[in-house]
Amino acid sequence: MDQLTEQEFLRLIEKHKGILHKVARMYMDTPQDREDLHQEIIIQLWKSCNSFKGNSEFSSWMYRVAINTAISYFRKEKKRNDTVAYEQAGEPENENYDPARDRQLEIFYQAVQKLNPVEKALIFYFMEGLSHRETAAHLGISEVNVRVKLNRTKEKLQLIIKQSGYES
């Protein structure tokens, strides 16, 4: 496949911007950090563009670059006063938040913040509907390891959700 032009690239990113949104929501807990990560992923995708050969789906290639960027995008350790406790969590600013439809999702995202970077990647791929085999290929670990870690991560996530006071 020929190298993507800038406009073709941006069109593809627009089409798959849900990946940017979800990865950023899983890895960052404030709108500002999420916006920074969106930009960073787009930059890294553009810089890595020549490695996209067109043999795989664009979305599949984008998953890999987005997750690799998010995992290694370590923020400075700082005392953050812009994170909120579950009890205090309200409607996120500047986001079209529909409490009725999105409440579960909002609690889910808040709980995900407590996971480590690899656990976040596992949950992300699970939510995207990838098989254990596909997740293993993206993370570079065995299918068995994916199954074990995913089950453990789901249990951990349920525990965090429960401890946050949420009851379905």
Next chain:
Amino acid sequence: MNLDELKSAWNTEKTDDVHIPSRMEQLRKANHPLDKLKRNMRNEWYMQLLALLALGLVPFFSDLHASTYMIYYAAYAMCLIVSAYYLTVFRRFYQQVNHYTADTKDNLTEIYYQFRLNMERYHSFGFLLIPLVLVWGGASVYSKLLQSGQDFSTLTPTLKYSLLILAVGITALMVLAMPAWTRFYYGKYTRQLKQVLDELKEE
């Protein structure tokens, strides 16, 4: 919470918060830790080159006796040759570190070990300067002695031991300073990478 049921909400989630630019130039420069480290390394490379060239001018701007130039430049030439190797590999390193497309484990493993290797290269590059610094110090002391009509053989034993202790002290300081320098600038990032790699280990 049933995560399988949550997938429908996940799949239909609004993405209004993502703003795709109409041109790439509208984005700010890359701010990823790896890009920052690469920028740091590029700046350091130029500083190292300048410092190395400046060391070649030391005899002209210090009060070294002309008879010590030979020994100084012999040490400087060795330093220069080995530095050329280090500066080449440093440059190649910061130009090449840019891998986001391999699978996560391979990607992080490569970055992690490249950084560890480069930190070790920094150490040995720093250690390489020790003989030159010692020759410079020795030549300075010798020049001062010559100016006062003396040489090393006329020094008192106490002064000789003091100079020896000073040389050992300078060496020890440089040996300790280099790892501290790399730990300060690169240690945190490599520790974080190692932590993620440990999380990817088979269970």
